[in-house]
Amino acid sequence: MTQLLVKKQRRQAGWHEWIGYAAAAWSLLYGALGLYWALGGAGFPFGVGDEELMNEPAFAFKVSLLGLATPEAAGPTIATLGVIGAAAGVLMARGFRIGSAPWLLPAFAWAMALGLTVVVQDYRTLIIVAYTPVLLVSKTFFGWPEGAGWAELYEPERLNLLVLLLAGVVWALTAVAYRRKVTGACGNCGRGDERRPSALQRWGRPAAWIAFAIPLVYCLTRWAWALGFSLGIDPAFYREGQEDGLWLAGAALATLGGIGAVLTLGLIQRWGEVFPRWMIGLRGKRVPPMLAVVPATLVSVLVASAGGMYIRLVVARGGVTASTWPLELPETLWVLWGAALFTAAMAYHRRRRGTCEACGKGAAVETH
Structure with missing residues (x-):
């Protein structure tokens, strides 16, 4: 025994x-x-x-x-x-x-x-x-x-x-x-003896919506540049970007950001827990929690660290102007994006951690 x-x-x-x-x-x-x-x-x-x-x-x-x-x-x-x-x-x-x-x-x-x-x-x-x-x-x-x-x-x-x-x-x-x-909490799942309401249960949903909205501000400016709208930035700089393909590269990156923004909603939607019907071979199966938690956490750290740099740049340049806001303002919001995405990911993890094999305690239930 x-x-x-x-x-x-x-x-x-x-x-x-x-x-x-x-x-x-x-x-x-x-x-x-x-x-x-x-x-x-x-x-x-x-x-x-x-x-x-x-x-x-x-x-x-x-x-x-x-x-x-x-x-x-x-x-x-x-x-x-x-x-x-x-x-x-x-x-x-x-x-x-x-x-x-x-x-x-x-x-x-x-x-x-x-x-x-x-x-x-x-x-x-x-x-x-x-x-x-x-x-x-x-x-x-x-x-x-x-x-x-x-x-x-x-x-x-x-x-x-x-x-x-x-x-x-x-x-x-x-x-x-x-x-x-x-x-004295469980090393595997983090559960202890206390049963206090978690702040993650209250902030997980609004945080996910914030993390969905902020990257779209960046995406819209980059898509606009690729489609021929300068949004008021320096004309010579804009033409140079058109000639060397800078705006196309930015649009490609923005598209990834847009896809990521949509996927963020999976942290609070049913399709983020069970694969939807259109995913042939996976539909109806349980989404592994770490499949969402790991990339969301990594992205939250990446955008927060980059956002901190952009805030330093804006402060050093004396703030945002009418001709520079498309270049600088969206990125200054990334610190908030990172914090919101991390909160949403942790709330998702807490909700979906299931019954712990080590301590036998069950999952917490999220309140919507």
């Missing part, structure tokens, strides 16, 4: 058991890179080492908060945070809770998560994720755009930002897993 129980517990052990160690390992490795850069090693990907930003040095700090970073200053900081992060990750994975650890450790983890997913990010991480499918289709079927390919999209500095963003997600999950450990 004891052996069966042990086997069952091992089988039920999931991400919450190893995620802290993953955060620790990444921190140690990246901290080692920081030390390497501080000692003069090549490949420093921020500030003065970011070739893409250094093409316009005066513009660098407006795009990235690390736009003026140097390896001499940033390298030791990265190394120090790496060592602290390695220790904190291990302690959180082991459920260390002596003294002030129960609030100090998750505070550090959330600070790391916010810093890696938002503070050090700019629009280039979103470019990688958004333009990968666009480039795949355009290059495969149309051979367009000429002179641009995967090497230009996957530049090392951009890939570094993508790695940092994923590491930030790992730190956020580490904080969640640790909280479950110290509060």
Whole structure:
């Protein structure tokens, strides 16, 4: 009987058991890179080492908060945070809770998560994720755009930002897993003994509608440009965009955004839980919750981090004008888009998590 129980517990052990160690390992490795850069090693990907930003040095700090970073200053900081992060990750994975650890450790983890997913990010991480499918289709079927390919999209500095963003997600999950450990909640589903109404149950539906509406503002401006409407931007700049295909690329990206906006409504609609009838081979089957939660969460982080950069740009330029609003205003709303999409995704996850195999507790019921 004891052996069966042990086997069952091992089988039920999931991400919450190893995620802290993953955060620790990444921190140690990246901290080692920081030390390497501080000692003069090549490949420093921020500030003065970011070739893409250094093409316009005066513009660098407006795009990235690390736009003026140097390896001499940033390298030791990265190394120090790496060592602290390695220790904190291990302690959180082991459920260390002596003294002030129960609030100090998750505070550090959330600070790391916010810093890696938002503070050090700019629009280039979103470019990688958004333009990968666009480039795949355009290059495969149309051979367009000429002179641009995967090497230009996957530049090392951009890939570094993508790695940092994923590491930030790992730190956020580490904080969640640790909280479950110290509060006695189920590590697998997060349920505890209390049964308090969740704010997600109240805000999930309006958040989904907000996350549906905001990207459409961006989409409408990009579709308008592709159809020949300048919307008041500088005529010379608009003609240049027409000649080099910029507005067509923007329309393609906007189309993906529009599809994503519609899919967002699946977080609150029946077809987001059961495949609709027109999906041959899948109709009537249950939609795996993670099929919606994972991409929605990733997109929420991407657009929020890019939105933060656009807000910095607007502030640096003195605000939005009648001739620049189509270029700048839609993106400044992306922080709200990201927050709303994340809230809607978490509400969907909570509603659909089902009966937990580890603790046996049932799903919460969402109130509409």
